Amino acid sequence: MNKAGSPDLSPYANELRQHEKSERRALLGLTGPAVFLVLITMVLPVGWLFYLSFVGSDGTYSMENYARMLESKAYGRIFWTTFQVSFLTTGICILIGYPLAYFLSQLPSRWATICMLAVLLPFWTSLLVRTYAWLVLLQRRGLINEWGMGAGLWDEPLPLVHNLNGTLIGMVHIMLPFLILPLYSSMKAISADLLKASSNLGATPIQTFWQVFFPLSLPGLFAGSLIVFVLCLGFFVTPAVLGGGKVIMVSNQITNNIELFFNWGAASALGVVLLVLTLVILFAASKLLPLDKIIGGGT
Amino acid sequence: MNWFRRPASDTQVTHGQRLWLYILAAIVMFLLVAPTLIVMPMSFSASQYLEFPPREWSLRWYDFYFGSTAWMEATATSLKAAVLTMLVATPVGAAAAYGLSVSKHPLSRFVFLLLITPMMIPVILIAIGAFYAYVQLGMVNTLSGLVVAHTILALPLVLIVVSAALKSYDMSQEMAARSLGASRFRAFLLITLPQIRFSVITAALLSFLTSFDEVIVALFVSGGDNSTLTRNMFNALRDQIDPTIASISTIMIVISSVLLVITQLFGRSGD
Amino acid sequence: MPNAEALPISISRITKRYGDIHALDNVDLEIRSGEFLTLLGPSGSGKTTLLMALAGFTRPDHGSIKFGNEEIILKPPHTRNVGMVFQSYALFPHMDVAHNVGFPLKLRSVSKAEIAERVEQALNTVQLGGYGKRQISQLSGGQKQRVALARAIVFNPRILLMDEPLSALDKKLREHMQIELRHLHEKLGMTTVYVTHDQREALTMSDRIAVINHGKLMQLDSPREIYDRPANRFVADFIGESTFLKLEDKAGKLMFGGQAIEVRAAQVQLKHPALVMRPERLVVIGKANVKTTAKDMNLFKAKVCELVYQGDTSLMYAALADGTEVTVRAGTRTGAAVENINIGDDVMLGLHKDDTVVINDE
Numbered sequence: 001m002n003k004a005g006s007p008d009l010s011p012y013a014n015e016l017r018q019h020e021k022s023e024r025r026a027l028l029g030l031t032g033p034a035v036f037l038v039l040i041t042m043v044l045p046v047g048w049l050f051y052l053s054f055v056g057s058d059g060t061y062s063m064e065n066y067a068r069m070l071e072s073k074a075y076g077r078i079f080w081t082t083f084q085v086s087f088l089t090t091g092i093c094i095l096i097g098y099p100l101a102y103f104l105s106q107l108p109s110r111w112a113t114i115c116m117l118a119v120l121l122p123f124w125t126s127l128l129v130r131t132y133a134w135l136v137l138l139q140r141r142g143l144i145n146e147w148g149m150g151a152g153l154w155d156e157p158l159p160l161v162h163n164l165n166g167t168l169i170g171m172v173h174i175m176l177p178f179l180i181l182p183l184y185s186s187m188k189a190i191s192a193d194l195l196k197a198s199s200n201l202g203a204t205p206i207q208t209f210w211q212v213f214f215p216l217s218l219p220g221l222f223a224g225s226l227i228v229f230v231l232c233l234g235f236f237v238t239p240a241v242l243g244g245g246k247v248i249m250v251s252n253q254i255t256n257n258i259e260l261f262f263n264w265g266a267a268s269a270l271g272v273v274l275l276v277l278t279l280v281i282l283f284a285a286s287k288l289l290p291l292d293k294i295i296g297g298g299t
Numbered sequence: 300m301n302w303f304r305r306p307a308s309d310t311q312v313t314h315g316q317r318l319w320l321y322i323l324a325a326i327v328m329f330l331l332v333a334p335t336l337i338v339m340p341m342s343f344s345a346s347q348y349l350e351f352p353p354r355e356w357s358l359r360w361y362d363f364y365f366g367s368t369a370w371m372e373a374t375a376t377s378l379k380a381a382v383l384t385m386l387v388a389t390p391v392g393a394a395a396a397y398g399l400s401v402s403k404h405p406l407s408r409f410v411f412l413l414l415i416t417p418m419m420i421p422v423i424l425i426a427i428g429a430f431y432a433y434v435q436l437g438m439v440n441t442l443s444g445l446v447v448a449h450t451i452l453a454l455p456l457v458l459i460v461v462s463a464a465l466k467s468y469d470m471s472q473e474m475a476a477r478s479l480g481a482s483r484f485r486a487f488l489l490i491t492l493p494q495i496r497f498s499v500i501t502a503a504l505l506s507f508l509t510s511f512d513e514v515i516v517a518l519f520v521s522g523g524d525n526s527t528l529t530r531n532m533f534n535a536l537r538d539q540i541d542p543t544i545a546s547i548s549t550i551m552i553v554i555s556s557v558l559l560v561i562t563q564l565f566g567r568s569g570d
Numbered sequence: 571m572p573n574a575e576a577l578p579i580s581i582s583r584i585t586k587r588y589g590d591i592h593a594l595d596n597v598d599l600e601i602r603s604g605e606f607l608t609l610l611g612p613s614g615s616g617k618t619t620l621l622m623a624l625a626g627f628t629r630p631d632h633g634s635i636k637f638g639n640e641e642i643i644l645k646p647p648h649t650r651n652v653g654m655v656f657q658s659y660a661l662f663p664h665m666d667v668a669h670n671v672g673f674p675l676k677l678r679s680v681s682k683a684e685i686a687e688r689v690e691q692a693l694n695t696v697q698l699g700g701y702g703k704r705q706i707s708q709l710s711g712g713q714k715q716r717v718a719l720a721r722a723i724v725f726n727p728r729i730l731l732m733d734e735p736l737s738a739l740d741k742k743l744r745e746h747m748q749i750e751l752r753h754l755h756e757k758l759g760m761t762t763v764y765v766t767h768d769q770r771e772a773l774t775m776s777d778r779i780a781v782i783n784h785g786k787l788m789q790l791d792s793p794r795e796i797y798d799r800p801a802n803r804f805v806a807d808f809i810g811e812s813t814f815l816k817l818e819d820k821a822g823k824l825m826f827g828g829q830a831i832e833v834r835a836a837q838v839q840l841k842h843p844a845l846v847m848r849p850e851r852l853v854v855i856g857k858a859n860v861k862t863t864a865k866d867m868n869l870f871k872a873k874v875c876e877l878v879y880q881g882d883t884s885l886m887y888a889a890l891a892d893g894t895e896v897t898v899r900a901g902t903r904t905g906a907a908v909e910n911i912n913i914g915d916d917v918m919l920g921l922h923k924d925d926t927v928v929i930n931d932e
Contacts, residue, residue, distance in 0.1 A: 011583060012643055013632035019644060020629050030398025031410050033391045034454055041451045042417055045428030052431070096327055103324035106308060113563070118328040124559045125335050126512035128529050129548040132536060133334045136341065136349055136545070143337065143351050176331060195309040205310040234421020237514050241536050251423040255518075258427060271424050278420055475660035477647045478625055478731075479674035479721065486648075489673075493664050 046275065053268035065269035075253075075270075082249040085164070085239065086232035089171040090179075090225050096172070097179040098221065104180070105187035116184075123177035131241045134170045135161060138242070162244025170238040178231060179224035186220020187213075219289055226285050230278055250274050335552060342545035349542055360546040370531065370543070376521065377511055377528040380442060384449040384510035389503040391450070392457025397487065399458075400465045411458070418455035422515045425452065430519035440522045448516045453506035460505065464498030465491075497565040504558045512551070576604035576761045577638040577728040579624070584633035586619055586785075593619045594630065595785040601763065606755050608764045608772040611782035612808065617765045620782070621731055624763060626650050637729060653722030653760070655732045659714045661706045667693070667717050668702030674725040692724040693717075695754070712743050719751075723758060730762045736771065748774050769809045773797065781805050803931050806846045813896045814931060815845035824928060827891055831868050832923040844931035849899035851925040854886065854907045858916035867920040872896065874915050877908075884908050888917065 056062030069075045104112055104119075122130060137143045138161035145157040160166050190213060198208040236251040248256075250270060257267035303315035314321075337351060342360055344353030364370050395414060399407050417425060429448045430439065438444035468491065476486035492499070517527040528547065535541045579601040586594040594616045601607050609617035622628035624635060626647030635643045642650055662670050668689050675685045693699050696716040701709075709717065715735055722730060736744045736751075752775050755762050766772055772779050773793040781788040781796065781804070789801040800806035803814065817824045817831060824831045824843055831845065858871055872888035875895065879902070886898040886908065898919060900908035911917055 010585075010632035011634045015644055016629055016632060023629075024402050024404040027398050027402035028404040028406060028410065030402075031395040031414070034395040034414050034458075035410060037391065037447065038414055038417065038451050038454065041429055041432075041447055042425055043413075045432040046424055048431060049424070049428055099320060100324050100327045103320055115324075115328060117559075117563075118332050120559055120563075121556060122331050122335055124508065124555045126508075126529070126548075126551050126555065128512065128514050128532055128536075129338070129551050130335055132532070132544055132548055133338045135536065136338065137334055141348060173331070173334060176327075192309045199310045203310075205308070205312045205316075208310045230419065234423055236421075236423050237533070241533075251421060251515075254423055254427060258430075258519075264431070267427060271427060274421055275424055282419060469658065469660065471656050471658050471660040472662060474625075474627055474647075475654065475656055475721075476662075476673070477627075478650075478652065478654040479725070480648050480651070480677040482646070482648050485677070490662055 046271075049268040049271055052264055053272045055265050057263075057265060065265045066273075068266065069269060069273065078248055078250060078253050081247060082233060085167060085171065085235075085247065085249060086229050088168055089175055089232050090229045092168070092172045093175050093179045093228050094221070094225060097176050097183065097224070100176075101180045101183040101187060102217075104184055119177050119180050122173065123181075127174050127237060130174055131170050131238050134166065134173065135241055138166050138169065161242055163246055164243070166242040166244075167239050167247045170242045171232060171235065174238060175228045175231060178227045179221075182224040182227065183217065183220040186223070187217050190216045222285070222289055226281070230281060233278060233281075234274060338545055339549045339552060342542070342549045344542075347542065349545055360543050363543050364546050367543075370528075370547070372524070373526050373528045373531045376442065376525050380445050380449060380521075380527060381507045381511040383442070383446045384453055385503050385507040387446065388450045388453040388457050388506040389499065392454045392502065392506075393461045393499055395454070396458050396461035396465060397491075400462060401470075414458055415455040417451045422452070426516040426519045429516060433520060439520060440525050442525055445517065445521050445525065445527070446510075448520055449510040449513055450506075452513065452516065453509040456505045456509060457502040460498050460502040461495065464495040468495060497562075500565060501562040504562055508555060508558060511554075575728055576759055578603040579729065579761060579763070580634070580636040581620075581624075582634040582636075584620065584623055584630045584635065586616075586623065586628060586630045592616075592785040594623070597633075597782075597785070597787055599780060599787060599790065601761060602777075604759050604761055605777040606752070606762045606764065606775060608766060608776040608779045609782055610766060610769060610772040610779050610808075611788075612767055615782045616785035617767075617782045618733060619785075621733055621763060621765050624729075625652060625654055625731055651725075651727050651729075653725070653727035653730045655715075655718045655722050655730075655735045657734045657737060659718040659735075661714055661717055661721075663706050665706075666702065667698070667704045667706070667709070670706070670717060671702075671721045671724050673721065678725060688724055689720075692720040695723070695757075696720045711739050712747065715739065715747065719754070723760070728760060730760045732762065732764045734766055737766075737768075744771075751775060773809075781808065783808070798925070799927055800846060800929060802929055803844070806927070806929055811849055811897065813847045813849075813894065814929075815847055815890075815894055815896075816931070817843040817845055817928065819843055826870075829869075831926065831928075832866065833926045833928055834924045840928065840930040842931045843928050846927040846929055847896055847921065848925070849885070849897040850883075851921060852896065852898040853920040853922075854898060854900050854911065855918040855920045856907050857911070858918050866923045868923060868926055870896075870919045870921070872917055872919055874911055874913050874917055877911065877913055886911070888919065 053065055054061055054063065056064045100119075104115055107115060135142075139145070140157040140159075142161070144160060148154050149157065160169070194212055194216070195208055198212045199205070203211065234251055235249060236255065239247040239249045240252055240255075243252075251274070254267045254270050254274075257263045257270065303318075304313050306312065307314045307317055340353065341349040341351050343356045343358065344350045345355035345357035345359060346353075395410075399411055425448065429444070433439045433441075433444045472494075473483075473486045473491050476490045477483065481489060512529065513527075514529045514533055517530045518533060521527045521530055532544055532547060535544055579599075581597060581599040581601070584594050584597045585592065597616075597620060599620075609620055611617045619628055623630050623633075626642075626645060630643070633643065634641060637650075637652075662673070665673070668686075671689045671692055672685045675688060680688070689702060690699065693701055696719050698713060698716050698720065701713070701717070706714065706717075715738075718735070732751075736747050739747060748771055755775075764772075764775065773796075776793055778790060778792055779796050780790045783804050789796060789805045791799070791801075796805060797809055800809065800812075806812045806814070815826060817826050819825075819840065824833065824845075826845065853867075855867075855869070870890055872890050874886060874888050876885075876887035878885040878887075882902065884900050884902050886900060887895055888898060889895050896919070900906060902908070
């Protein structure tokens with residue numbers, strides 16, 4: 001149908017398109033301040049570090065920082081320690097955390113909220129305070145040794161801190177909530193009807209658990225383990241305090257490079273490696289599973 | 300039927316058969332909570348060595364904390380930084396969350412990922428990055444430098460919490476308000492914001508705690524006059540076990556717990 | 571009595587594409603001042619999209635929408651001054667009833683005293699006088715619906731939009747509200763655009779119905795015309811039940827299996843003529859060999875396959891000579907012809923020529 005005297009075949013098409021575009025832009029513009037802050041405080045400085053990592057001790061472009069990392073045995077040990085701690089912490093968290101998450105998911109909601117406080121309380125407490133608490137508990141004259149010896153379980157105070165063991169204990173304690181929370185939500189999302197159906201079809205409770213419940217809880221387990229592992233890779237405070245200088249992870253070495261040796265080149269190179277490692281792991285994981293659904297939010 | 304024989308699950312497993320799970324869960328829950336809480340009574344011990352239970356009760360470590368200029372200044376710095384972080388991160392993050400949830404712009408997903416990156420990468424990188432930048436800009440050991448760095452650490456949390464609230468919120472109410480004559484902005488202020496306010500408060504409290512508890516960035520970026528509480532605590536821990544830290548820890552635990560309980564209460568009544 | 575102030579709506583060439591899908595495809599629609607027009611269609615037909623375009627929440631790709639003489643297509647929703655009732659009611663839970671209803675007045679800077687007066691007036695109109703202080707959570711579904719309505723009319727908009735407002739109510743309440751909404755419309759006289767997928771609702775309430783499918787306007791007519799004279803297969807199928815009988819066009823006359831079909835109005839040449847047979851329009855005249863004196867009837871012989879007694883009517887499935895299965899809905903009053911029929915019988919069905927509608931079955 002054409003309107004008499006109107007040569008425009010698509011009335012108001014241009015104006016409407018402009019309005020749509022400017023509305024979208026204005027709304028996205030609400031993220032402006034946040035994006036600005038992140039760019040100047042994170043993206044730019046980290047980019048700078050990237051650049052710095054390629055600057056040698058004589059101030060010119062060189063790969064010596066990276067070369068040193070590959071050659072030096074000390075660096076090899078640092079990476080080994082970092083991975084060791086990360087894997088062990090993640091593994092222990094899974095072993096301890098899965099049953100607890102399962103238990104919580106089976107509770108009626110009133111009890112679940114109360115018991116959840118046991119997970120949320122440490123989560124909300126400063127990690128420095130928690131690390132300190134373990135320091136106090138695990139020392140030679142700390143609570144655990146006092147009780148153990150008092151109860152006759154051992155004669156000499158056990159070296160529970162200022163070593164790998166102490167670090168692991170502290171890290172597990174700090175990381176557990178990060179595993180339990182996503183795992184719990186994933187478990188709650190499993191429909192009770194599926195378990196009932198499985199029973200009805202002839203599966204024993206154990207079979208139902210392993211063949212129906214467990215596979216369905218894997219996305220949450222995966223997300224939680226990923227978060228724990230990535231956090232462990234970059235962790236600083238707990239190994240510094242509970243490791244007694246013997247547990248040097250990547251972040252501890254970065255700090256040493258800057259504070260003790262003023263070697264920005266080496267620190268940046270190490271930082272770049274850590275960053276790339278983290279991003280690669282996150283990227284690979286995001287391909288396997290839609291992470292933003294589990295973290296919750298987004299578009 | 301006694302309790303042990305009652306079915307506990309959809310697959311009719313009984314409580315009795317699950318006893319091992321209950322015991323294990325109880326142990327883990329105890330281990331999660333006890334270490335943190337045990338610091339509290341120990342902080343009241345009179346002796347130089349922290350004991351449990353304290354042989355003699357005393358407030359000496361609290362007196363020392365409140366009486367020490369160094370500790371008090373550090374606390375003031377931490378509080379100031381935390382409040383400022385909260386005041387900046389909450390509106391900036393909430394605005395971003397709202398913008399992302401209603402804009403259908405193709406870049407939205409990318410922006411979301413960018414804004415939660417500070418949470419995903421090791422904090423040490425942000426710490427040394429900020430430190431380096433601040434050295435160039437002469438902003439090291441300033442309160443503003445600290446607040447800016449803490450803000451980007453808090454932003455992802457605010458973004459996630461507020462986004463989740465907006466997701467479960469009925470947007471047709473905003474549409475109704477707009478059909479009745481309210482502009483987008485007025486509709487947000489009068490209708491949407493009052494209804495997501497509990498999530499916004501939770502996000503604010505989380506930003507506060509993120510800044511107050513933060514160690515690594517503070518280690519690099521605060522110092523001298525503007526040293527934070529956590530920085531001082533960390534340094535003290537590395538040198539010797541100063542029992543004052545137990546009293547400070549106790550205070551921090553109480554603050555965290557109170558804030559947690561507040562959000563839990565709001566969370567329930569807000570549904 | 572149409573309100574002298576009610577605005578007509580002029581929709582022209584409205585198109586909205588989502589990728590390859592046309593949610594709205596060059597829709598032209600003229601809505602008369604003060605009329606109650608229903609947009610009827612299945613889900614995904616575009617009816618809600620069109621309503622949202624009228625309200626300003628969906629921005630079409632191109633087209634024109636005029637309220638009266640004013641072009642409003644570029645105006646943001648909060649300046650269009652239309653009343654809107656949402657499917658979920660969208661009442662503000664943090665305000666009581668009076669504040670909900672008074673909200674649009676507050677936005678328009680009306681004095682507090684006047685707000686109170688007009689709110690009470692609006693609540694009285696929807697028969698919820700005195701409910702001002704109640705909390706939204708205390709209201710039943712039907713009451714919420716009325717508050718939503720009061721809120722939408724309190725600022726005297728000249729156009730009212732409703733998006734399936736009754737779909738959340740149970741059957742009895744829904745039927746009651748349909749009549750109440752109709753009365754309200756007659757009293758207030760606003761131009762009303764109503765969206766529903768329920769054909770019975772559309773037939774009950776509307777002055778005219780616009781049937782929409784795949785973003786296109788299928789037919790715009792009064793309820794009676796829509797039902798009795800569907801313009802195409804979709805409308806005939808969507809409204810009421812129908813069986814379609816393929817006809818042949820022999821030199822201007824429509825034939826079914828050698829038999830001439832009498833139609834009501836002279837038909838334009840149709841490429842694929844099909845007869846629309848509505849179950850309740852078919853009459854069971856009697857057993858096949860009965861002599862009938864019925865005039866103006868098209869007669870069809872059929873064999874009964876199935877007979878289902880349904881209380882108020884009986885449903886008969888019968889096969890015509892060419893195998894087409896037709897459905898006949900027959901009354902169950904004492905003495906009705908269907909009472910003596912059994913499965914397997916040959917019967918004579920009749921369709922009055924005024925009930926005989928032919929469409930082009932593409």
